[in-house]
Amino acid sequence: MSFATEVKAELVSVENKDCCAIAQSYALLLFGRAFSGREMSLLTENKQVAAAYTEAAERFSGVSAVPERTEAGNYRIVIDDRDALQHILAALGHDATGRRRVNFGMLESDCCFAAFIRGAFLACGTVTDPEKEYHLEFSVPTRGLCEDLMKLFDEFEPSPKMTDRAGAYILYLKNSTDIEDALTLMGAPECSMRVMGAKAIKSVKNTVNRKVNFENANLRRTVEAANRQRDAIAYIQQKHGFDALPPELREIAALRFENEGMSNAELARMLSESITPSGVSHRLARILRIAEQLKEKDRSQ
Ligand SMILES: [Zn+2]
Structure with a gap:
């Protein structure tokens, strides 16, 4: 009907x-x-x-x-x-x-x-x-x-x-x-309620879709960032060894490399010294920059 x-x-x-x-x-x-x-x-x-x-x-x-x-x-x-x-x-x-x-x-x-x-x-x-x-x-x-x-x-x-x-x-x-x-x-109040119901369902679907899209995008960014960090660390280790890194970056480099799916917060908890997740993020960014500098130097040699 x-x-x-x-x-x-x-x-x-x-x-x-x-x-x-x-x-x-x-x-x-x-x-x-x-x-x-x-x-x-x-x-x-x-x-x-x-x-x-x-x-x-x-x-x-x-x-x-x-x-x-x-x-x-x-x-x-x-x-x-x-x-x-x-x-x-x-x-x-x-x-x-x-x-x-x-x-x-x-x-x-x-x-x-x-x-x-x-x-x-x-x-x-x-x-x-x-x-x-x-x-x-x-x-x-x-x-x-x-x-x-x-x-x-x-x-x-x-x-x-x-x-x-x-x-x-x-x-x-x-x-x-x-x-x-x-x-x-x-x-026709009952049919009027059906319109309201259909609208509510549409609205929930839209909200869920937006949320899923947002979380997917976040997840993708996190995975991409972790992959870049792991590539950088692998390059440093293979071409120069961890000695090329300042001492305070060596432990986080090793932890990042060995623990693929871990968030910065989880890595922070594993470190022997106490630093915040954003501290971890800063250190990883420094490692990325060092890897870029080493690659630059290697190419020019
Ligand atoms: Zn009347």
């Missing part, structure tokens, strides 16, 4: 008060594929939404339409009975010219605004799986209707953006927090 299907299942199951049931039904019809005195119709992939749409049409007209299955497996509901259409338009305060704007007079109180947005989403909305992408949109058939829907969002403040695509007007949200808010507002 896609995330959008889960969201719609949760939205369809919201228990509406009478005023909100009217608002939701109104939006289902208004945001459908066609809404006029000639035809009202909806095309949806979702069986429950198809049922909600026929119920909405029946509420205002008394006529029950039967969804038909398309070849692609979607559901199409068409109401073309003129009397039924007139009843619906009259009940919703629309005239037969097919002017498709929201009649805000149909929304009695604040609770109805959310129910109306829910109905609009059921009719023309979709949302991407939050594990893949943050995207929620309404694909609205006309610009005027899209602007009216935008006004409703102003009240609630996820801040959608508007664009057009293939003849439809798209109201969309890209921000995960806005999508969470919109889902909660429309009546």
Whole structure:
């Protein structure tokens, strides 16, 4: 089941008060594929939404339409009975010219605004799986209707953006927090939690990856430094012997050479005299410089 299907299942199951049931039904019809005195119709992939749409049409007209299955497996509901259409338009305060704007007079109180947005989403909305992408949109058939829907969002403040695509007007949200808010507002708090959960998992993964990368880089630097030191010590020992080193560097040179994986702190603990890990680091740096000087001298001879 896609995330959008889960969201719609949760939205369809919201228990509406009478005023909100009217608002939701109104939006289902208004945001459908066609809404006029000639035809009202909806095309949806979702069986429950198809049922909600026929119920909405029946509420205002008394006529029950039967969804038909398309070849692609979607559901199409068409109401073309003129009397039924007139009843619906009259009940919703629309005239037969097919002017498709929201009649805000149909929304009695604040609770109805959310129910109306829910109905609009059921009719023309979709949302991407939050594990893949943050995207929620309404694909609205006309610009005027899209602007009216935008006004409703102003009240609630996820801040959608508007664009057009293939003849439809798209109201969309890209921000995960806005999508969470919109889902909660429309009546899908469980799906909203799923978005939050997906975001938390992504954030932990990123932190772990950053930490692993950081530690890998540190480890690599430590190993590279130890290898350079061992090469330098091997050169001094083979070409000149440890006598070429000042006495205070001889012990650390031997220890570094014999203990490949040891950190400076561990080497410091093994030394017969007490010095700090950074003291060890300084001495190893001096050994590196001496090896460079000896190599320089050997090359020039
Ligand atoms: Zn209400």
